[in-house]
Amino acid sequence: MAAKTVTIDDLRAHNTKDSFYILIHSKVYDVTKFIDEHPGGDEVILAEAGQDATEAFEDVGHSDEARALLPDMLVGDFEGSDIKLKSGASAAQASRVSGAVEQGSNLMYFVPLGLLGAYFAWRFYTTGSA
Ligand code: HEM
Secondary structure, X not given: OOOOEEOHHHHHHOEEOOEEEEEEOOEEEEOOOOHXXXXXXXXXXXXXXXXXXXXXXXXXXXXXXXXXXXXXXXXXXXXXXXXXXXXXXXXXXXXXXXXXXXXXXXXXXXXXXXXXXXXXXXXXXXXXXX
């Protein structure tokens, strides 16, 4: 049977202690029951709501025992298995922003140049005919 696919909206919808999903290594886990038992406390897990918790999870250096708890809580695969919610999203955003800025600065560059050209053309013709 194909694993259930969890969308970003599903992930974001489960962001309270009453129902909490966490995304680690492109898989989504329902940790609602586990939050209170987590040796590292509930805040650190709740802080990862709606985003990729892989980095936070790996930075701690969780033991094999900790990893062994994961399969039981599995909900399914995350829809965008290649999407890094933190860095990926902001990278895409950054390139969109820089694209917009580039477009804007092109305009900002050509408008004054055009005005300058028009001014000199006007000067040329008015002084020429005087
Ligand atoms: C479902 C995901 C998680 C599971 C199953 C889990 C499980 C565990 C377990 C069993 C421990 C005890 C030490 C060990 O065996 O490694 C632990 C410790 C810890 N966890 Fe998690 N954890 C999860 C997610 C997270 C996340 C997202 C963070 C965010 C930073 C985090 C932070 C910590 C910290 C700081 C400790 C150390 C607590 C201490 O030694 O005082 N954990 N975790």
